[in-house]
Amino acid sequence: xxxxxxxxxxxxxxxxxxxxxxxxxxxxxxxxxxxxxxxxxxxxxxxxxxxxxxxxxxxxxxxxxxxxxxxxxxxxxxxxxxxxxxxxxxxxxxxxxxxxxxxxxxxxxxxxxxxxxxxxxxxxxxxxxxxxxxxxxxxxxxxxxxxxxxxxxxxxxxxxxxxxxxxxxxxxxxxxxxxxxxxxxxxxxxxxxxxxxxxxxxxxxxxxxxxxxxxxxxxxxxxxxxxxxxxxxxxxxxxxxxxxxxxxxxxxxxxxxxxxxxxxxxxxxxxxxxxxxxxxxxxxxxxxxxxxxxxxxxxxxxxxxxxxxxxxxxxxxxxxxxxxxxxxxxxxxxxxxxxxxxxxxxxxxxxxxxxxxxxxxxxxxxxxxxxxxxxxxxxxxxxxxxxxxxxxxxxxxxxx
Amino acid sequence: xxxxxxxxxxxxxxxxxxxxxxxxxxxxxxxxxxxxxxxxxxxxxxxxxxxxxxxxxxxxxxxxxxxxxxxxxxxxxxxxxxxxxxxxxxxxxxxxxxxxxxxxxxxxxxxxxxxxxxxxxxxxxxxxxxxxxxxxxxxxxxxxxxxxxxxxxxxxxxxxxxxxxxxxxxxxxxxxxxxxxxxxxxxxxxxxxxxxxxxxxxxxxxxxxxxxxxxxxxxxxxxxxxxxxxxxxxxxxxxxxxxxxxxxxxxxxxxxxxxxxxxxxxxxxxxxxxxxxxxxx
Numbered sequence: 041x042x043x044x045x046x047x048x049x050x051x052x053x054x055x056x057x058x059x060x061x062x063x064x065x066x067x068x069x070x071x072x073x074x075x076x077x078x079x080x081x082x083x084x085x086x087x088x089x090x091x092x093x094x095x096x097x098x099x100x101x102x103x104x105x106x107x108x109x110x111x112x113x114x115x116x117x118x119x120x121x122x123x124x125x126x127x128x129x130x131x132x133x134x135x136x137x138x139x140x141x142x143x144x145x146x147x148x149x150x151x152x153x154x155x156x157x158x159x160x161x162x163x164x165x166x167x168x169x170x171x172x173x174x175x176x177x178x179x180x181x182x183x184x185x186x187x188x189x190x191x192x193x194x195x196x197x198x199x200x201x202x203x204x205x206x207x208x209x210x211x212x213x214x215x216x217x218x219x220x221x222x223x224x225x226x227x228x229x230x231x232x233x234x235x236x237x238x239x240x241x242x243x244x245x246x247x248x249x250x251x252x253x254x255x256x257x258x259x260x261x262x263x264x265x266x267x268x269x270x271x272x273x274x275x276x277x278x279x280x281x282x283x284x285x286x287x288x289x290x291x292x293x294x295x296x297x298x299x300x301x302x303x304x305x306x307x308x309x310x311x312x313x314x315x316x317x318x319x320x321x322x323x324x325x326x327x328x329x330x331x332x333x334x335x336x337x338x339x340x341x342x343x344x345x346x347x348x349x350x351x352x353x354x355x356x357x358x359x360x361x362x363x364x365x366x367x368x369x370x371x372x373x374x375x376x377x378x379x380x381x382x383x384x385x386x387x388x389x390x391x392x393x394x395x396x397x398x399x400x401x402x403x404x405x406x407x408x409x410x411x412x413x414x415x416x417x418x419x420x421x422x423x424x425x426x427x428x429x430x431x432x433x434x435x436x437x438x439x440x
Numbered sequence: 441x442x443x444x445x446x447x448x449x450x451x452x453x454x455x456x457x458x459x460x461x462x463x464x465x466x467x468x469x470x471x472x473x474x475x476x477x478x479x480x481x482x483x484x485x486x487x488x489x490x491x492x493x494x495x496x497x498x499x500x501x502x503x504x505x506x507x508x509x510x511x512x513x514x515x516x517x518x519x520x521x522x523x524x525x526x527x528x529x530x531x532x533x534x535x536x537x538x539x540x541x542x543x544x545x546x547x548x549x550x551x552x553x554x555x556x557x558x559x560x561x562x563x564x565x566x567x568x569x570x571x572x573x574x575x576x577x578x579x580x581x582x583x584x585x586x587x588x589x590x591x592x593x594x595x596x597x598x599x600x601x602x603x604x605x606x607x608x609x610x611x612x613x614x615x616x617x618x619x620x621x622x623x624x625x626x627x628x629x630x631x632x633x634x635x636x637x638x639x640x641x642x643x644x645x646x647x648x649x650x651x652x653x654x655x656x657x658x659x660x661x662x663x664x665x666x667x668x669x670x671x672x673x674x675x676x677x678x679x680x681x682x683x684x685x686x687x688x689x690x691x692x693x694x695x696x697x698x699x700x701x702x703x704x705x706x707x708x709x710x711x712x713x714x715x716x717x718x719x720x721x
Contacts, residue, residue, distance in 0.1 A: 116624055144630030155625035159643045169629040172639070216629075226628075 042089040043223070043256050044113070049086035049122035051108055054079030057120045070280065082108040083280045086122065092223075093254045095247075097267040100277030106260045109277070110228050113258065114147045115139060126224070144173050148217035152229035154209045156201035156216075162188065163197040166215045173220075187215040190249070207238040214246075218253070227259045231266065243270050264304065268292075268312050276300055288312050309429050310394040315387050318428035319409045319418030325350050328357060332368045332376055335360060346405055348416060349380050356416040358382040359405050386410050389417055393428055400425060457583050464587075472593045475539065479592055482535040491522045502704075506711040514707070517700040526678060526697045533664050533674035534701065536592060540599040540660045545653060548604045552611025552652070553637065562612070569605045577602050577663055581670050595664065595672025603659040610652025614645030654709040661702050675701075 052060045060079035063072070070081045083105040090096040098106040111117040113124060115131065123130045131142060148169070156165050163184050164171075170180035188194055191211040201209055210230060217225055231239045247270055250257065261267050267274050268288040275285040284296040292312050295301040324338040325348045339347050339362055349357045358380035368379060385399045385407045400407055400422055409418040461468075486494060495518045503511035521530050555562040580601050584594035618641050626640045642649070668676025675698050682691025 111624075114628055116628060140630040140632065142630075143628060147628075149625070149628040151621050151625055153619075153621050155619075155621040157622060157625075157640060157644075168626075168639075172629060172631045172635050220629075 041092050043092040043127060044090040044258075045123075045125040046086055046088050046113075047123045047125075049109070049112060049124065050084045050120045051082035051105075051112055051117060052079050052084075052120045053082050061120060081280055082117070083112070083277075085281050088275055088282060088285055090256055090258060091272075092256055094272045095250060095257045095259060095270055097271030097274045098258065098260045098277060099262065099264065099267040099271075099274055101262055103279075104277040105280040106262075106277050107228055108280075110226050110258060110260045113224075113226060114143055114149060116149075144169065145220055146222055147224045147226060148220060148222040149226040149228065150210070150213045150217045150230040152232055154201070154206075154213045154233070156209055156212055158201055160201075161197065162193065162199050162201060162204070162212050165201060165212055166219050168216060169220045183219055184215070187219045188212075190218070191215045191245075205238075206234050207242060210234065210242060211245075214249075218249075218255075223256060225255045225257045227257060229260055229262070232261065232263065239266070246270060264307055268307065276303065289314060289317060293317055308394075310397070311392050313393050313428045314389065315391045315393075315396060315409045315418070315420060316389040318393065318424045319389075319420050320424060322348065322350075322354075322408075322416045322418050325354075325416065326360070326376070327352060328377060330376065331374050332365045335376060336362070336365050336369065339365075348406075348408060348419070349376065350416050354416055355414045356386070356408055356410055359384050359408075381405070384408060387420070388412075393425055396420060396425055457586055461586055468587045471597075472588050475593050475596055476591075479535045479539050479596070482538060483531055486531045486535070487528065491518075491527050495519055495522070502708060505708060510707050510711060514704045517704055521697045521700060524693045524697060526675065526693060529673070529675045529678050529694070530697055530701060533661070533676065533698070536596055536599065536664045536667075536672060536674060537657065537660045537701075537705070540596050540603060540664065541653070541657050543596075543600045544604040544607055544656050544660065547600075548607030548652070548656065549611050549649065551604075552608040552649075553615060553642075555608065555612040556615045565608065569608060572601060573605045577666055578669075581667065585670050590671040592672050594670055595667025598667055598670075599660050599663040602663040603656045606655035606659065607652045610655065611645070611649050614648030614652070615641050617648065618644045650709060654706060657705050657709060658702060661698065661705065665698060 050061060050064065052064075054060065054077070056077065057079055060073045060077045060081065063077065064081060064084055068076075073079060073081055086109060088096075098109060100106045108117055112119045113131075115134075119132055122132070124132055126142070126146070131139065134142060157168065160168070163181065166187055167180040167184035170183060175183075185194070185197060188197060191214055193208060193211050193215065196204065196208070201212060204212065210233075213230070231242045234242060243266060246257075259267075259270060271288060273285065273287055274291055275282045276291060277283065278299050284291055284300050286294075289312060291300060292304050292307060292309060295304055324342055326335045326338065327350055335347055339345065345362045346359050348359050351357060360376055360379055361381070364379040365376070368376070384405050385403045387396055387399065387407055387409055389409055389411065391409075396407065400420060407420040408416055409420060411417055495515050498518060499511050499515040502514045521527060551565065555565050577598070580598035581594065584598040588594040588597060622640055622644065623636060626636045631639065664672060664674060665676035665679060668674060668680050675694050678694030679691055679698070681687065682689075682694055
């Protein structure tokens with residue numbers, strides 16, 4: 041279910057956006073608009089939706105408008121035109137009182153520079169959101185202390201923010217944003233100011249928190265690895281517009297234009313591309329009732345030396361090898377069940393290539409890709425896996 | 441050569457001042473009486489106890505606010521004033537400074553905040569402040585005398601006008617220096633404008649506002665001395681008398697008393713600001 045639906049959102053910076061808006065609708069370029077009207081186009085033609093409980097990443101280089109777009113969502117920046125529906129309510133039309141209520145209860149924000157209040161203790165920073173709602177001192181202390189425990193900072197309640205390391209400070213920022221129990225979390229380059237190791241730790245922590253809390257998170261970043269790691273879906277922005285929206289894999293395997301392709305060129309694909317993208321269709325296979333001659337004929341047709349055996353509803357049983365089959369034919373035996381190797385490597389559809397490589401390197405069989413119910417979905421062979429790491433569209437006839 | 445007619449700026453100001461004098465007399469009288477009363481109360485209260493008791497009380501207060509070294513210096517300075525027999529004049533000056541500073545802060549701090557919230561107010565206020573700060577301070581004395589007669593009140597009014605600009609400026613500066621992200625954070629959590637101001641902006645601007653208050657006090661003190669020329673009394677009269685009689689001893693002692701008071705007030709307000717800064721770190 042979509043919790044946030046953004047339609048035709050435009051933000052123009054300047055005192056007289058009308059003319060610029062008109063020119064924009066006529067398809068003029070940003071630089072021409074700036075030259076003619078002295079108005080700067082922040083973001084334009086923005087359309088996307090975010091599902092409930094999803095981590096949605098806005099990614100782009102600096103100046104691409106991602107932070108502007110994020111700030112439009114809680115109206116820290118007033119959009120020029122368009123609609124932002126949150127749970128069916130257009131927040132652009134919300135009156136000041138209503139907007140404050142939404143900011144207090146529904147949407148929270150985490151900032152790049154942490155934005156902790158330096159004159160308040162850690163506890164009072166976390167309690168800020170409750171304080172301005174008029175929650176009693178005792179109650180807000182209790183809730184803030186609980187939240188600090190969730191982010192692993194118990195015992196630091198009475199410290200000042202400046203006494204904490206960067207990672208800890210951002211934990212405080214996170215706790216402050218979560219203390220009101222908002223539905224939506226806006227995170228503006230939340231981990232970009234942290235050093236790489238701490239950043240990774242925080243990303244993992246966010247994901248594990250997200251597992252239990254199930255918030256709708258909109259996360260702005262310029263770091264592609266970060267976007268790929270934490271985003272359920274990613275919107276790639278360039279020059280004020282969204283160029284492509286999709287899952288990490290969709291963007292990597294099917295970049296919509298040259299810009300996206302260049303952007304994703306340096307990605308360590310082995311961490312992102314999954315078994316699903318590089319597997320072959322699971323043909324041919326033999327079923328349990330088939331005899332060795334059927335199996336041998338199929339193998340000859342396809343030029344392969346082993347073949348998977350499945351049940352009637354295509355659940356994986358194991359694999360048979362050509363040498364065993366030949367011996368069987370020679371011995372005039374009919375039931376292939378005796379020669380099936382059941383102890384074979386299996387991976388899931390969403391296993392990334394980086395985890396597949398060691399498996400594929402150690403086995404002499406092809407690797408089976410199965411679903412949770414053990415149904416055979418595809419087959420991995422060395423060549424296709426390697427290809428998936430280096431070029432776009434590594435889909436060698438995947439099963440749709 | 442074309443002779444351009446002289447623009448009668450001076451005359452215009454004179455006309456405005458005369459008009460105000462004729463029509464706003466009641467208001468000026470009321471202000472005069474209120475200020476006179478306040479200054480007198482503070483003065484009487486201080487003079488009603490023995491100077492040594494005051495010295496001890498101030499010593500304790502300064503120790504509490506800052507540290508024992510400043511407190512000791514303060515006590516020594518005050519004793520010196522008492523010893524030079526300038527106690528009464530100093531109390532008069534101090535009362536004027538206190539009332540002038542309080543008035544200047546009451547008007548200056550809100551005005552400073554206002555300049556950060558409205559560009560129009562900012563644009564109107566800044567040139568006026570430039571004018572107020574660069575105009576020779578003696579010039580304020582003329583309309584002050586015309587409106588309020590001779591004595592403490594016109595001196596005090598002129599002092600307020602003279603001491604207010606840094607307070608307005610530094611309050612505005614302090615609030616504008618609060619990082620944008622912090623104000624954004626306060627907004628993002630749904631603060632009202634008032635909550636933003638009182639819970640984030642003012643507390644963070646406090647060190648700068650304190651610097652403004654410090655400046656305000658120092659300027660008050662220097663102006664109160666000049667105001668002795670229109671009969672404001674206090675240490676200024678001592679210095680003035682020293683000048684007119686070419687009495688080096690009297691002039692120097694009066695001047696020294698002023699320096700001592702300035703140092704005491706400066707140390708108190710400054711170390712208070714610094715103490716807050718240390719607490720933040």
